[in-house]
Each structure stands twice: as structure tokens, then as C-alpha cells.
Amino acid sequence: MLQVQFLRDNRNEIIERLKIKNFNESLVINQVISLDDKRKSIQSESDELLARSNTIAKEIGILFKSDKREEANCLKEESLRIKEKTKALQSSLLEIQNELRELLVKIPNVPHHLVPSGKSDADNVIVKEHGKIPELSEYKKPHWDLCSQYNLIDFELGNKITGAGFPVYTNKGAKLQRALISYFLDKNTEAGYIEYQPPHLVNEDSGFGTGQLPDKEGQMYHIKEDNLYLIPTAEVPVTNFFRNVILNKEDFPIKCTAFTPCFRREAGSYGKDVRGLNRLHQFDKVEIVQIQHPDKSYETLNVMVDHVSSILEELELPYRILRLCGGDLSFTSALTYDFEVYSAGQDRWLEVSSVSNFESYQSNRLKLRFKNLNGKTQLCHTLNGSALALPRIFAALVENNQTESGIKIPKALQEYTRFNIID
RNA sequence: GGAGAGAUGGCAGAGUGGUCGAAUGCGGUGGUCUUGAAAACCAUUGUACAGCAAUGUACCGGGGGUUCGAAUCCCUCUCUCUCCGCCA
Known part of the structure; x- marks a missing residue:
């Protein structure tokens, strides 16, 4: 399996060299990169939401101890809303990761410069x-x-x-x-x-x-x-x-x-x-x-x-x-x-x-x-x-x-x- | 096959709902001291993803659930160990 970063950094060269292995599906490589872009943006979106819900959880703990029930309940509601959003994001993230892996597994290793071209x-x-x-x-x-x-x-x-x-x-x-x-x-x-x-x-x-x-x-x-x-x-x-x-x-x-x-x-x-x-x-x-x-x-x-x-x-x-x-x-x-x-x-x-x-x-x-x-x-x-x-x-x-x-x-x-x- | 116990950082081993990414010990690394070494002392010490960085997020066998919040509670799977039986 090739690393996505490696594909990003050497995209054109890899596409060329894979032709020696009779692998001509440059589309797959582009798909991988764009899927990975998607992955990154969803992940950072989800990370931000999770960060917010983590701080909320801590605040609720403090509020409960100082017996401020109402404020705590208010935050609970916000937390529930965040939870719904993150759940959706997490599941699409998982989907993307699986898809990404399925594609990556299809890309063969890049042949070395010494490898001669040929069919059989x-x-x-x-x-x-x-x-x-x-x-x-x-x-x-x-x-x-x-x-x-x-x-x-x-x-x-x-x-x-x-x-x-x-x-x-x-x-x-x-x-x-x-x-x-x-x-x-x-x-x-x-x-x-x-x-x-x-x-x-x-x-x-x-x-x-x-x-x-x-x-x-x-x-x-x-x-x-x-x-x-x-x-x-x-x-x-x-x-x-x-x-x-x-x-x-x-x-x-x-x-x-x-x-x-x-x-x-x-x-x-x-x-x-x-x-x-x-x-x-x-x-x-x-x-x-x-x-x-x-x-x-x-x-x-x-x-x-x-x-x-x-x-x-x-x-x-x-x-x-x-x-x-x-x-x-x-x-x-x-x-x-x-x-x-x-x-x-x-x-x-x-x-x-x-x-x-x-x-x-x-x-x-x-x-x-x-x-x-x-x-x-x-x-x-x-x-x-x-x-x-x-x-x-x-x-x-x-x-x-x-x-x-x-x-x-x-x-x-x-x-x-x-x-x-x-x- | 039967019965039971368990899975936490490199290792050992705490931790039963909020400040736990996780005490403590050992080990590793850097330093102080020393002619050198040991000892002692101080500091540091997981991985992945995002980010120039600050930092954020995730991970306490795997997956799912409860909860505002889970290493901690529930379900499930896998694996390991102990005893008994069988056996090379």
C-alpha cells in the first residue's frame, strides 16, 4: 500500500512509472487524493465540534458541583445537538476511510527505475x-x-x-x-x-x-x-x-x-x-x-x-x-x-x-x-x-x-x- | 471438551463516572556530580490524524451501547492465562 502523502508529492511521476507495470488507471490516484482532501476537511470539522463538546462536558461537571442546575441543563442541550452532528460526520468519515483503503489497496507498488517495460x-x-x-x-x-x-x-x-x-x-x-x-x-x-x-x-x-x-x-x-x-x-x-x-x-x-x-x-x-x-x-x-x-x-x-x-x-x-x-x-x-x-x-x-x-x-x-x-x-x-x-x-x-x-x-x-x- | 480469571503506556502495575493520556516502580534518553564508572539527584520519555505553529482530536484488547461526560457502567466478539479432562 502506498502512502497518500507519497502519491500527493509525486503524482505525475507515479502515474508514469506505474504504466511500466501496465497499470493505467491514473483516475484511481486522483480519486485517492480528492477523497483524502475530503477526509481532512471532515475530520477537522468533527475535531472542532468534539473539542467544543469536551469543554462543555467539563463545564457541566463544574456547574453541577456548584449546584447551578439550570445553566448545566442549557449546556446539555447544546451538547446533544453537537453529538448528533458529530455522529453524522464520524460515520461519513468512516465511509470515506474505507473507500480510501479500498482504492489504495488497488494501486500496485511503484516499479524501480531499473525495471524494464514488458508484458510477460x-x-x-x-x-x-x-x-x-x-x-x-x-x-x-x-x-x-x-x-x-x-x-x-x-x-x-x-x-x-x-x-x-x-x-x-x-x-x-x-x-x-x-x-x-x-x-x-x-x-x-x-x-x-x-x-x-x-x-x-x-x-x-x-x-x-x-x-x-x-x-x-x-x-x-x-x-x-x-x-x-x-x-x-x-x-x-x-x-x-x-x-x-x-x-x-x-x-x-x-x-x-x-x-x-x-x-x-x-x-x-x-x-x-x-x-x-x-x-x-x-x-x-x-x-x-x-x-x-x-x-x-x-x-x-x-x-x-x-x-x-x-x-x-x-x-x-x-x-x-x-x-x-x-x-x-x-x-x-x-x-x-x-x-x-x-x-x-x-x-x-x-x-x-x-x-x-x-x-x-x-x-x-x-x-x-x-x-x-x-x-x-x-x-x-x-x-x-x-x-x-x-x-x-x-x-x-x-x-x-x-x-x-x-x-x-x-x-x-x-x-x-x-x-x-x-x- | 468442562470450570474459572484476565486483557491499561517498552515492561511491571494502580486506577469503578468529571481536573485520567492515565499514579507509582523499572527501563530508555539528556543533564548535574565524578579522573572515569557506579550510585544519587534533576529533567525528559506512547502512537496516529489535522495545523507553519500554538494547539486540537482520537486511542486503556476489537466492535457497539448508556451518559452532558466512560479506562471506569452495559452488550458482544477476539485473545491470553489457571485448574480439570483428553493427548503429541
Whole structure:
């Protein structure tokens, strides 16, 4: 959510830049500003009336004590008249505030200057490519075949007990998964992130705080009886740790990492992309979250990108980094870098991480602030990224390292798996 | 699931209808004293909105009501805690 003051101060620039995100409703922005004008005038009118009725109430108290009944009754009447007026003003104020919020929630975050224009993922810009695409034999297999050949994942069993998109890991597959989680968490804590194990269910306020609610309601699993949502990413609980918090400037940067399963309904996803581990309803992910001073958030974004790169390099996976174009950028993000690894069994790039700077867009919803040098409260910047999403890493590792004698485990992982080949 | 208790400022904890945005203690910040520190003492210390400012308004878990006036009374919701039962 953008701040109204920010919209006022930068109206034309914001309208221009939002076009990059294919948001062309400049009307909404004008509406917000004029509604806010209305809000201000009604509020000051109502404040004046309330001030009068407060003084009246005090006077009545004094009059009663000195037994001046008649004068008191006179004031009572005036107070009742004021009360009627303020009641009407308050209710229209509430209406305006709701309307204002509804409009504000519709305006996406303003894209950063680096964001290229474009309509779809085809327009994303490759900013870096690293590693050699492995040359496999003509008998190479996709991971779903390898997983059943080596007994790593039982997709059918998942279908039986839950449904499609809920794989069951087994044997060395389960061990590899566990190894990856530990490895990622260790990498992140070595880089200074504090490890958390958050709840996997969150309340409505948390869903709103990070921007999943109200628009992406249908993408989360919802438990009606308790009005709780299964988290679609650890970003939701972890970032919401800091909802309604005022930090001191020396608290920066706040760095958190958490492993959680992620639950996504993926309503409306069909087609061949969903085969095997490519798209799941439940998957594991290790997330990194940072809260930063606004002046340092872009510097931090780069550091996070480098951190994710270093993990992929250690895993010896060929990857590329994309700067998302306006059309592919998420509603809440100002700048996002996607990481894709090459999965040689399927011969395609798989997204394994998405590192974003939300600037103050989430903070404004979360009411996450800090005291600046003038002692004023100011919104923080929030950032997050995957480090890393498990299933596609799993898929790429299995596919890229397949040999006739088995699947080789990269060196960096061996101390975690305690085996160096799956055969 | 049954029974009960509670929700007040960063924390602890007073406050049962008018001068309560809220005592007191702790903590934080600034200062005095000191070679330095501690102690002691003094001052200061919530958030939001409007305003150049003075200041005004709102907020004592959320929502609603009674009243000229509510932290205080009433209704309702949520959450937390304790005991019993069940259970990883």
C-alpha cells in the first residue's frame, strides 16, 4: 500500500512509472487524493465540534458541583445537538476511510527505475548467466523418471493420501531433501541471518500485512473454522513478526531465515509445467527476509542476490538471473530478480528463487516503522528472497547429475547427505 | 471438551463516572556530580490524524451501547492465562 502523502508529492511521476507495470488507471490516484482532501476537511470539522463538546462536558461537571442546575441543563442541550452532528460526520468519515483503503489497496507498488517495460516473462532481462549447461547422453531422463527409478519420490502415494501436487519423498530422496534444508539454513545463518521456525498457519491480519489478502485470497488454503490460512511462503509469518513495530535505527539490518513448507492452491494452473516437481501444492522452501533502512535497501538487494548466487555456485548448478519486467513483476514488488537453474533432463530453466525489494509497500500495511534522525517515525523497507526453494533444486540436481552409474551428489552437499551417489 | 480469571503506556502495575493520556516502580534518553564508572539527584520519555505553529482530536484488547461526560457502567466478539479432562 502506498502512502497518500507519497502519491500527493509525486503524482505525475507515479502515474508514469506505474504504466511500466501496465497499470493505467491514473483516475484511481486522483480519486485517492480528492477523497483524502475530503477526509481532512471532515475530520477537522468533527475535531472542532468534539473539542467544543469536551469543554462543555467539563463545564457541566463544574456547574453541577456548584449546584447551578439550570445553566448545566442549557449546556446539555447544546451538547446533544453537537453529538448528533458529530455522529453524522464520524460515520461519513468512516465511509470515506474505507473507500480510501479500498482504492489504495488497488494501486500496485511503484516499479524501480531499473525495471524494464514488458508484458510477460518473455520480456524479462537476463542480467547474468553462470555455469555450463551439462552435456548428457541421449538417454537422459527427466526427474520424475529418475525419481521412480531410484525410489526417491512416490507421486502416486501422494495422490492416494492427499491429491496431485503432494509428493511423498522416500529413501535417499527424503534424505537429500533434509540435507538441502540443513545446508541452506547453514548457509544463511553463516551469512548472519537469524534462524526461525514460524507457525505454518497465519491469521487474517498477517495475510493482509504482506499483501496476500485481499487480492490473492484464492491462492491460499483457508481453514474456515478458525479463520486461519496455510502459509504460501515463510515470508508471511516472518515479515509479520514486525507488524506494528517501531525499530531504532541501530536495529538495522534485521535478517531472518526460516524453513517452512509452503502451501499454494495454484488455482488455474494447468499444462505440462506441472509435471513432477515443477509445480506443487505443498513444497519446502528456505526463505530469507531483511528489514532495512530505506537508504540501504537496494544495496541490500544486491547482497541478497550475491548470496543466492553463491549457494547455486556451490551446488554447481548452471543458473541465470533475470530482472523482471513490469508485466511480470508482482503487485507488491518494486524490483525483483528471479533465479533460474537449468534442468538438463527436461532441457528447461526452472525458477528457484525470487529476490525482491518491496520498499515501504509492505511496511505501510504492516505499520513497520523506525525512528529517523529527527525522531520522526518513518516506514522501513522490507526485502525477501528464496534461499532456496527445494523441489526445483532437487529436480535440477537429480537431472543434471545423472550418470549411467547413478546420480552424483555435489561435493558441498555430501557432508549433509553422507552419501555421494544415488544408485 | 468442562470450570474459572484476565486483557491499561517498552515492561511491571494502580486506577469503578468529571481536573485520567492515565499514579507509582523499572527501563530508555539528556543533564548535574565524578579522573572515569557506579550510585544519587534533576529533567525528559506512547502512537496516529489535522495545523507553519500554538494547539486540537482520537486511542486503556476489537466492535457497539448508556451518559452532558466512560479506562471506569452495559452488550458482544477476539485473545491470553489457571485448574480439570483428553493427548503429541
